Amino acid sequence: MLSKEMLEYVATLVEKSLGIQYARENHYQLEKRMDEVAAAFGMRGTEELFHTLRDRTNSKAMNALLDASTNNETSFFRDRAVFDAFAGELLGNPEFAGNTQNYIRIWSAASSTGQEAYSLAILLRQWQLQKPNRNYEIVVTDFSERVLQQAKEGKYSDLEVQRGLTPELLSKHFEKNTTAPGYWMVRPELKRQMSFRKVNLLEDWSDIGTFHIVFCRNVLIYQNMENKRKVIGRLINTILPDGYLVLGAAETLIGLSEKFEIRRLGKAVYYQKLPKG
Ligand SMILES: C[S@@+](CC[C@H](N)C(=O)[O-])C[C@H]1O[C@@H](n2cnc3c(N)ncnc32)[C@H](O)[C@@H]1O
Incomplete structure (x- = not known):
């Protein structure tokens, strides 16, 4: 003891x-x-x-x-409204993030085992297939190398795929793992525009580049006020003008930053970076 x-x-x-x-x-x-x-x-x-x-x-x-010590709870299309808004209100909007070049760069920060990132990839792939010159990149990060390894492998159990994926999406984007019964693998084409790396949000990640949208969901909830401010203050610099930040359903920017405008997209809350943010 x-x-x-x-x-x-x-x-x-x-x-x-x-x-x-x-x-x-x-x-x-x-x-x-x-x-x-x-x-x-x-x-x-x-x-x-x-x-x-x-x-x-x-x-x-x-x-x-x-x-x-980390809590890695996640699922595909967790908080469905966020993904409905992403597909319907953002990808469907030609002005999205001043995106005239048909290129979208996204960061799934604190992605855990990758379900959030693959849910976005499923929607982006659909968007890309509508017009051949469209492209995207998803940067997937987490502190935990254990969960990041699973994300990178794209290997999910029967139970995990049942949480959030329809049978259609499952058969379209995943294949049965032939060597490990009860497991599924993400099809390679879904992974093609994704990169994976370890990032501790409290440490230096200034070389990560800039994004049209950053998903930083269900991680700040575990942080004290000082850390929340610190992380948000640095995330701002990675978001392109008019770009978006998405937090978890129980998280808010209120009292943390005035550099974003609250946007209700469908049933979801997105934070849009102010032009002078
Ligand atoms: C509850 S999961 C959220 C997963 C996903 N974003 C979602 O909303 O479904 C929280 C993740 O944050 C990661 N995490 C915790 N502290 C972190 C830190 N300081 N830097 C980066 N990741 C961290 C954990 O490893 C865990 O995988």
Whole structure:
């Protein structure tokens, strides 16, 4: 058993690295995760892990603990209204983000296992097929290398594909995995315009470029106010004039930034960057 002070120390370490907060009443969860990481690394117990974290002697164990602290809940077309608005109001609008060149660049930040990004790819592929000169790129990022690896592979269980995909979309864009029964693989053409990379939103990602639209959903909810402001303040610079930011259903920009205008697109809320934002 770790002392209160030890758990406090580790909770602060996680918060500083990733912004994820463990309230004191949830320190037992942190200890449980430490237990799992210690076992995975063949350590004698959480005390040994604590010492390697404090002395910074095992960066892999540190990363594993941070990874285990993330909540990776996601599904295809999560919050359907957001995707209906994307397809209907934005892709259907020739003025979208001043997009005269038929090219759209999108960032799925904190994408988890990739369902959000592939849902967008399904819609963009449809949009592209309507006119041959249309093109797009989706940059898919997350802090966790574990979830990013799954996103990159595009491998989903029966249960995962049942969450949000219609049978038509499933057969059109996925094929059964021949070596792992009960799993599906994204068809290669859907992945073609996607790139994957590890990004910690609290660290430096200034080389990521600019986007017509950034999806940063269900990640800021775990951050304190200071981190939320910091991340939003930097996200603004990656969004092209008139471009959009999309947050999770329970998240808001109110009190965080005045550089966006709230736009109700269908039943979804999008934040459009102000021309001087
Ligand atoms: C609940 S999932 C959201 C997935 C998807 N955006 C959605 O809304 O369905 C939150 C993701 O944020 C990632 N995450 C947490 N803190 C992060 C940070 N500081 N930088 C980048 N990703 C982070 C987690 O690894 C996790 O995969």
